[in-house]
Amino acid sequence: EVQLVESxxxxxxxxxxxxxxxxxxxxxxxxxxxxxxxxxxxxxxxxVASIKQDGSxxxxxxxxxxxxxxxxxxxxxxxxxxxxxxxxxxxxxxxCARAVRIxxxxxxxxxxxxxx
Amino acid sequence: DVVMTQSPxxxxxxxxxPASISCRSSQSLVYSDGNTxxxxxxxxxxxxxxxxxxxxxxRDSGVPDRFSGSGSGTDFTLKISRVExxxxxxxxxxxxxxxxxxxxxxxxxxxx
Numbered sequence: 434e435v436q437l438v439e440s441x442x443x444x445x446x447x448x449x450x451x452x453x454x455x456x457x458x459x460x461x462x463x464x465x466x467x468x469x470x471x472x473x474x475x476x477x478x479x480x481v482a483s484i485k486q487d488g489s490x491x492x493x494x495x496x497x498x499x500x501x502x503x504x505x506x507x508x509x510x511x512x513x514x515x516x517x518x519x520x521x522x523x524x525x526x527x528x529c530a531r532a533v534r535i536x537x538x539x540x541x542x543x544x545x546x547x548x549x
Numbered sequence: 550d551v552v553m554t555q556s557p558x559x560x561x562x563x564x565x566x567p568a569s570i571s572c573r574s575s576q577s578l579v580y581s582d583g584n585t586x587x588x589x590x591x592x593x594x595x596x597x598x599x600x601x602x603x604x605x606x607x608r609d610s611g612v613p614d615r616f617s618g619s620g621s622g623t624d625f626t627l628k629i630s631r632v633e634x635x636x637x638x639x640x641x642x643x644x645x646x647x648x649x650x651x652x653x654x655x656x657x658x659x660x661x
Contacts, residue, residue: 468650478590478598478641478652494649528597534586534645535603542597 435459435538437529442543449519453543455512455529463487463507466533469514471525472542479525482514483533519547551576551644555653561661568629570656572642577622579646586645589618589627592655593638601640602627634660 441453453469469481482493482503491503502515512529526542552575562568578585589602600609602618605625615630629636637660642653 477655478643480649480651492648533650534580534584535588535600536643536645536650537600537603537609539597539599 435531437531437538437540439527439529439540439543442527442545444546444548445519446549447520447547449547450515450517451519451545453514453516453527453529453545455514455540457510457512457529457531460531462505462510465531467503467505467512468530468533468536469503469512470528470530470536470539471523472528473522473525476525481527484512516545519545521547523547550649551578551647551651553642553644553651553653555640555642555656558654558656560656560658562629562632562658563661564634565631568632568636568658570627570640570642570658572620572625572627572653574623574625574644576647578644579622585621587618587620587625588643588645589616590641590643590652591636591638592641593635596638598641629658632658632660 436458438456445451468483484491484503500518504513524547526544528542529540530536531538554573556571578587585605587605590598592598601612606618617628619626639655639657641655
């Protein structure tokens with residue numbers, strides 16, 4: 434069974450940093466592009482970033498490039514999102530998702546709240 | 550970015566009746582490999598999104614056959630043949646043909 438379990442969310446002050454993790458199981462992690470998608474409270478879905486199977490290619494939504502960094506550890510089946518210079522508008526549930534174009538499995542999400 | 554426009558945004562439905570959601574894209578969703586990357590997701594209250602349909606009309610494993618997807622190019626539809634109580638939630642279309650992937654605004658399905 435495919436499982437994606439996010440962790441690392443919490444309350445952070447504006448300008449602060451946070452690193453999210455996603456533990457993958459039930460499939461060969463190194464065979465898939467992986468992605469982060471977020472959802473602000475009561476709002477719709479917004480893509481954040483995606484990373485190629487071997488980490489050699491990374492794509493970001495323009496508004497997050499330069500502040501967010503996606504990475505992965507295929508030996509540990511872990512996906513990461515390093516978030517710096519956080520703003521109030523980054524408050525959201527962050528989901529880990531398998532693949533990009535067909536995005537078939539999603540985790541339960543981890544809540545990030547940016548507030549003073 | 551490709552803009553995805555859903556309608557309606559709110560859809561009250563009587564149990565057992567059909568429902569239909571439209572999704573239009575600002576550009577063609579046909580990718581260079583010939584596939585059309587239009588997916589549909591269901592988000593029940595308090596849950597994460599779950600994919601129902603991929604590449605326009607392919608139903609995911611475990612998805613009831615009352616759900617169907619159709620369309621081509623820039624115009625797509627999700628249909629529920631007979632709405633059940635468990636279908637309550639928000640439905641999103643999503644395009645994966647161009648970076649970045651983008652979603653429609655969501656259609657809230659509720660029972661009348």
